[in-house]
Amino acid sequence: MEHKFERKWEETAVTEDAAFAVARWAAFCLLLWLSAEDIKHREVSIRLLSALLAGSTAILPFRMAREGAGALIGVLPGVILLLAAYALPTQLGKGDGAVCTALGLLLSWERLWLSLSAAFLCAAFVSALLFLCKKAGRKTKLPFIPFLCAGYLLALRY
Numbered sequence: 001m002e003h004k005f006e007r008k009w010e011e012t013a014v015t016e017d018a019a020f021a022v023a024r025w026a027a028f029c030l031l032l033w034l035s036a037e038d039i040k041h042r043e044v045s046i047r048l049l050s051a052l053l054a055g056s057t058a059i060l061p062f063r064m065a066r067e068g069a070g071a072l073i074g075v076l077p078g079v080i081l082l083l084a085a086y087a088l089p090t091q092l093g094k095g096d097g098a099v100c101t102a103l104g105l106l107l108s109w110e111r112l113w114l115s116l117s118a119a120f121l122c123a124a125f126v127s128a129l130l131f132l133c134k135k136a137g138r139k140t141k142l143p144f145i146p147f148l149c150a151g152y153l154l155a156l157r158y
Contacts, residue, residue, distance in 0.1 A: 016062060023059050024156060027052060027106055031149040034099065038143035044095040053098060056105035067108070074104030074112045096144045103152055111155040119144070119151035 030052045034044050063071040078101025085094045104112050123144060130136035 016066075019062070020059060023055060024106055027055060027102065028149070028152060028156065030055075031099070031145070031152055034095070035143070035146040035149045038095070038145040042141070042143060043093075044099075044145065049095060049098050049102075052102045053105075056102040060105050063105075070109070071105075073109045074107055075101055076104070077112065077116055078102070078104045093144070096148070099145055099148050103148065107152075107155055111158075114158065115148070115151035115155035117151070118154045119147040122150055123147040 030048055034048055034052070037044050037048070060071060078097055078099075080097075081092065081100045082094060082097030085092045085097045100116070103115060107115060123142060126147075127136065127140075127142060130140070130142075131138075136142075
């Protein structure tokens with residue numbers, strides 16, 4: 001009898017892993033779309049952002065069942081970015097903080113830090129390159145969601 005239960009539990013775990021993978025790749029597709037909007041218009045659609053946050057929040061109970069309250073640690077960087085966006089409205093967009101919060105709901109805190117570190121490093125590299133090529137000045141604003149998307153893709157791969 002235990003053998004059937006163990007096999008059923010393994011099947012459930014595989015199903016959960018597949019559901020997490022689908023949710024994470026669907027979030028990546030939304031991030032690509034948000035990135036294109038951020039590049040083109042320097043603002044993002046609240047509908048797409050809401051879809052990303054809703055999907056990320058939907059898998060949170062399953063992550064908490066696996067990881068416990070530690071699944072909520074990933075939300076902190078997003079909340080900090082949102083607070084910074086309200087404190088410095090001309091420097092940072094609220095959409096960047098909302099996307100970062102959604103990523104925190106999707107990824108473990110280790111992968112989130114990898115994602116954010118990669119995003120900030122890529123943004124710094126591109127900024128320096130544009131500055132050195134005299135294509136941008138000190139006050140030039142770059143869209144950040146494409147860098148978050150690139151960091152997220154890196155986190156999904158590793």
